[in-house]
Amino acid sequence: MLRLLIFASYLLLLSACSEDFFNQTVDIDPPEYEKQMVTHVKTGINDTAMDLSVTRNYGVLETVPPDGWGVSNALVELWEGDQKLRTFSPEANTNYLYITPLSPGLFQPGHTYTLKISHPEYDTVTAVQTMPYAPAVDSVTYDKAGGVNAFGEELSDIDVYLMDTPGELNYYEIAIFGEYVYVDSIYDGSGNLISVDTLVFESSFEPEGSDDANVQPGYNNTLLISDQFFDGKAYKLNARLYRNQGEPTNFAVHVRTLTEDYFLYSISALRKYDSEGIPFVEPVSVHDNLDKGIGIFGLYNETVVRVKE
Amino acid sequence: MKAICLCLPLAFLYFLCLTNHLSAQTTSQKFTVSGYLSDASSGERLIGATVIDKRSGQGTVSNTFGFYSLTLPTDTLELFFNYIGYQSQQQTIFLRENTTVNILLEQAALIKEVEIVADKYERIEERTQMSRIDIPIEQIKRVPALMGETDVLRVLQLLPGVSGGGEGQSGIYVRGGGPDQNLILLDGVPVYNASHLFGFFSVFNADAIKDVSLTKGGFPARYGGRLSSVIEINMKEGNENEFHGEGSIGVVASKLTLEGPIQKGRSSFLVSARRTYIDVIARPIIKKSFEADGGEGVSGYYFYDINAKVNHRFSDKDRLYLSFYTGKDKFYLNFSENNETPSEKYTFNFDTGLGWGNLTGAVRWNHILTPKLFANTTFTYSRYNFNTRNGVGETSELPGELPQSSSYLLEYFSGIDDIGLKLDFDFMPNPAHLIKFGANTIQHQFHPGEFYTRVVESESKIDVSTTLAQPDVSAFEFATYIEDDWKVTNRLRLNYGLHFSGFVPDGKSYFSLQPRANARYLFNKGWALKGAFSTMRQYIHLLTNETIGLPTDLWLPTTSQVKPQDSWQAALGVAKTFAKNYEFSVEAYYKEMDNVIAFKEGASVFQFDDWQNRVVQGEGTAYGFEFFVQKKKGRFSGWVGYTLSWAWREFEDLNFGNRYPYKYDRRHDFEIVGTYDIIPERIRVSATWVFATGNVATFGTSRYQAPEPYQNHLRYTFVTTHTPERNNLRYPSYNRLDFGVDFIKKKKYWTRTWSVGAYNAYNRNNPFFLFLQTDVDFVNGQAVEKSTLRQASLFPFIPYITYSFKF
Known part of the structure; x- marks a missing residue:
């Protein structure tokens, strides 16, 4: 009886050994989607x-x-x-x-x-x-000697002083642009100087990571801030700049009030971008506000303050 | 709260004195008959055996250590002692003083068991507690198993209200709870990681186990510390009369268990060991394979378990148990390659490994303080640790020059250590009350993770080692409880109580008072209506990645930032025993959980920053119906279970704050388990069939272009996936048939069994994970990508054959 059963088991095993029997992957239909x-x-x-x-x-x-x-x-x-x-x-x-x-x-x-x-x-x-109301920026200060980071690199400090409107959710975005001066010298074929043009251009400045629980990184090197923890109070943002990114002498500090939708989109979209291709990472939901579409429509109001050394 | 903490034990004592006093006053003519119920052949204590005085109709049930106590007026008692699967015994005594009656019950001959005992053991409708299932270990061992390796947790997955993680996994998810919400106790000691082989087998060796019970709701006050279930596994004590052994040789592992008396009738031992040997068998093949690639190496994986237990009866009142478990998994891969040319001698070494394991120990002292008061004191130790190691080294030797070498090493350690002390008392003042009370403390030491790196380069004379560690966290957890199982009338029984717990991590204190209640009302035709309410609190959390089977479980404490998890659960059901031996129950439950833990969006288990910044806390809700019919003993035994359930999660920071289905939300879960003795004690067949709604996963439904975050123009885009909501994809349903046949033959001195069978008998491709496969075709010289969504399965039809013996 035992031999018979063992034999029957192996017969079942062998009979099942068709080409695809042990193929452990099969095609399945993807979830349906809406064309948008x-x-x-x-x-x-x-x-x-x-x-x-x-x-x-x-x-x-x-x-x-x-x-x-x-x-x-x-x-x-x-x-x-x-x-x-x-x-x-x-x-x-x-x-x-x-x-x-x-x-x-x-x-x-x-x-x-x-x-x-x-x-x-x-x-x-x-x-x-x-459209949000303009941010109430009290002042912006710049300190070239802002200390050093964990690697001993010199930093500069930009402090933005805000007064938050009480009783409502406010979202801020801070973008810092360094103003760079570029001297463009034009020579002729013989090496003679023909003209000198001085160009001023802005380039976004990437602040160091912040320990401030209110601050999160945003798109294009911006800092995103929710007033969740300082509703209706004065708030000081400290942005630390790594000086080796160049030595601009002037800075344009764009202080923006964002719509909630754009704030949520910025955080989630950046998180999703950063997690693309990383195995075993938790899935990220990207916020959107389009009815019957995918994406974002966001508005912001802005105050620009220029600071120099 | 501190006052409550101090007052509750004092209240116990007061209550105890008062009850004793009243008992003495009002029942001056009452005496107590008490003692132990044991298996006649092995001396093993019998848990849950019933003792009934036929004349008065009063009765009681033996506790976890087989102790019973029944206080009755002076009279002639006709005591019946019953235990399922055993021949009942009757004793007539004249009770005129406190009397000790120790009973040895003989196992019933299988064929006669129904008529002998079936109508006398404590039936499901008689028990106050609901949502608790006991599975006899013999029944667990009969269920066909993956690769023939009997697995306790995998059998528990076949019960209503319980689901396994995924294909082949031995994880346990109870009533919508997470894997960290199960308190798994081995002889009263918490086991933190109960899986071997990346989750495919559990750590419990069935040969060393005496009984298993699962409580998934209606928690009596004595339980605490987890939200969703308590799984109690008690090891055998060891035969105190004769020397016996059993063992098996299977496809993946072999095991051997020995037990016997140390001092006949007073003390016994049990030792059980199990080890896999795929690594040993495959070693020559792997070695050849490395050699074929021009190198030398060895690679393998194994796990082992060792269980040991000793007990000694010092007197009729005192008994001591020592139990020990250790188990370890280890994966290793060492490889070296030598390339020697006239111009250079080059050596490359690669060394990687992964190991994890548990170590538990318990010392338990039973003491009968009075015939009505039984005390158990337990000292416990539990440790779980995980480590991994990756090393790479190379040496280059050029003619006429000094050899140059470099090596890189990365090691990671994490774990948890617990030391605990428990005091549990069973007080049986009269047949209407069984009062349990006690207290316990645990000192936790969490090791959240330590990285050690070392870089050595001979050329630049660098030898740098760095240790990057998250600091160890100590926490003190304590609990105290009191519960009463009160037989109000013959129809109405209550089990009610309070559980008070506290947790003191560094610089912060948490306290919780948790009321518990179970009620049963018995109707005329044997139907019982049962209801239960319980609140639970859990102070420790598990950070784990549920998508992979790696044992990277990280147990972490409640802190000032991460709050304890809380839940409340209500259940209502009916129960009845049909045809003397078929237990039937239907239960509806509703559970809410607060502060359940999950990774933040975009976070990963493989990040090195502070774990507290990687998690979010939210709410969970689970509700459903469970249907269960079980036949525990007889020529045919088994059960049918069906669960209709919903499980949800809601986190402010996940899925836009919207509720979403929990990963293991399963609408339908159906299982049939059956074993049948074709020829009793000769040939036995068994089969299991399961059907379950597929798990859910988060899956992008479409692709679109999104702006690059670091390019300030719409023209710069990247393609990403659109995921409308979390866990939006339901996997295909899961179903599987396993079968097994046992051929048993009794020899002169021993019994041997050949077991043959198969897992996934009809080779169903059950989902393990889904992935996108992209192939490139060339059409008219142009590369065209074609993607397909594929489902990977893990286990095809897997036959097994196991040889086992018992003497």
Whole structure:
């Protein structure tokens, strides 16, 4: 009996040894997705133009054709209530960028704006944002000798003093630009100096990591701050700059108030970007505020303070 | 809170004195019959055996150490002693003084067992407590097992309300709780990591185990420290009458258990060991493989367990137990390669390893203070540690020059050490009350992680070593409890109590008072309505990556930043025993959990920063129905279980603050387990079939272009995936059939068993994980990417054959 059963077991095993029997991976259907338009736009109250891209998403298994991301011939509009403020024009030489000029005063603090993107092949995308009020910046100071970091490298300090509005959630973004002077000397073919041009340009400055629990890194080397822990109080942001990034003498400190949607998007999108390709990392959900679309429409108000040594 | 902490033990004593006093006053003509119930052949104590006086109808149940106590008026008593699977015994005594009656019960002949005992043991409808399941170890050993290796935790996964982590995993997830929310006690000692072989086997060697119970709700006040379940595993004590042994030789491991008397009738020992030997068998093949690649090396993996227990009866009132467990897993890979040319002699060495293990020890002293008061004092020690090592070295020797060498070493250690002391009292003032009270303390020492690196370079004369360690954390945990199992009337029974606990990590104190209650009402036709409410608190947390089977479990304490986990659970159900031997129950439960722990979005177990900054705390909710029919003994035994459940998580910082299904949320979970003696004590067949809704995972549903964070223009983009919500993808359902046949033959001095069977008999491709596979095709000279979503499975049809013996 025992032999019979052992034999039967092995017979079952051998009979099952077809080519795919031990193939332990099989194709399965991916989750369904909705074909949607995608846009990412962040506009400041003082911007002179508003541009955005309109693209589409593809299923995880779909092959993207060449130049397949862009959505051309989309109708992009900016509305305030029932009043259409702008219709965007396609940018030349692309099939996905749209732009419209902005005139001073078009955006007003406390006013609500709707971005609307339509295309016959997609559901119409809408997003609503209210322009924040300008940040109450008391002062900004700069101290070239700001100490040293853990590696003994010299740092400079920029301190931003804010007064937060009480009773509401406020979100801030600080961007620091160093002003660099570039002397462009032009010589002729014989090595003779023809002219000297002095150019001034700004480049974003990446602050050192901060121990401040209110501060998180944002897009383009910015610092993001929520007033969760200092609602209605004075707040001092200390940004420490690594001096070897160059030695600008002047700094332009952009202090912005952000919409909550853009604040949440910035944090989550950056976290997602940083975790791309890392195995065993926890999944990141990216915040968005487009109805029937993917992406973000964000607004900010801004105060720029220039400081020098 | 400190006042409560101090007052509760005093209240116990007062209560004790008062009850004794009242008892003495009002029952001056009452006396106590007490003693131990044991297996006649081995002397093993019988847990949960019933003692009933047929004349008065009063009865009691033996405790964890087989002790019983019954206080009745002076009279002639007709005592019946019953235990499932054993022949019942009757004794008539005239009770006119406190009397000790120790009983030895004979195991029933299998075929007669139903008629002899089935209607006398404590049935499910008689028990006050709900949400508790006891599985006889003999039944566990009959269930077909992966590679023939009997696994206690894997059998528990086959019970309603319990799910395993994933394919092949021995993890336990109870009623929507996490893997850290199970208190696994081996002889009363917490075991922190209960898995071998990356989670495929549990650490419990079934040959050394006496009984297993799972409590998943309605927690009596004596339990505490975890939110979701208590799994109590008691080791055998060792046969105190005769020398016996058993063992087996299987596909992956062999084991041997020896037990016998040290001093006949007074003391006994048990030693059990198990080891895998794939590494030994595969060593020559692996060695050849390295040699074929032009090097030398060795690689392997093994685990082992050693259980040992000694007990000694000093007197009728005192007994001492010493129990010990150690187990370890080790993976190693050493490889070296020599390249010798006329111009250079080059050597390369690679050395990596991974090890983890538990060590537990317990000293238990039973003392009968009075015939009504039983005391157990336990001193425990538990340690879990994990370490990994990666080393690379190379040496280069050029003619006429000094050899140059360099080596890099990275080692990592983490773990936890516990020392504990417990005092537990069982007080049985009269047949209507069984009062348990006690206190325990644990001194935890957490080792959150230490990295050691060493770099040696001979050319530049560098020899630098660095230790990067998160500081050890000490914490003191204590608890005290009192509970009463009160037979209010023949129909109504209550178990109610209070559990008070505290936790003192560095510079911070937490306290919690947790009320517990179970109630049972017995209707006319044997149906029992049961209800339970319990609150629980958990002070220690487990940081683990649930996506991989690596034993990187990091146990960490509650701190000022990370709060303790709390829960409350309510359950309602009915129970009845049908046809004398079929226990049936249906339960509905609702559980809420606060401060459950999870990794932040974007965090990973492999980060080196402060663990407290990598976690978030939120809420969990679980509810469902459980259906269970069990037949514990007989020619046919087994159970059918079905669970309909929901499990949710909600964290402010995850999934946009929206509720999402827990990773192990399973709508349906169905299991059938059956064993049948075709020819009793000769041929036995067993089978298991499980069906479960698939787990959930987070999966991007589409791809889109997003702006590059460090490029300030829309033209700079990268392609990323869009995930509408967390755990949005449901894996395909899981189902599997296992079967086994045992051929048993009794020889003159021993019994041998051949077991053959198969895991996943119809070779179902059950999901282990999903992945995207991208292949590149060339169409008209153009590279075209084609992606497919693939499901990887782990275990195909796996036959096994095991030879076991018993003498």
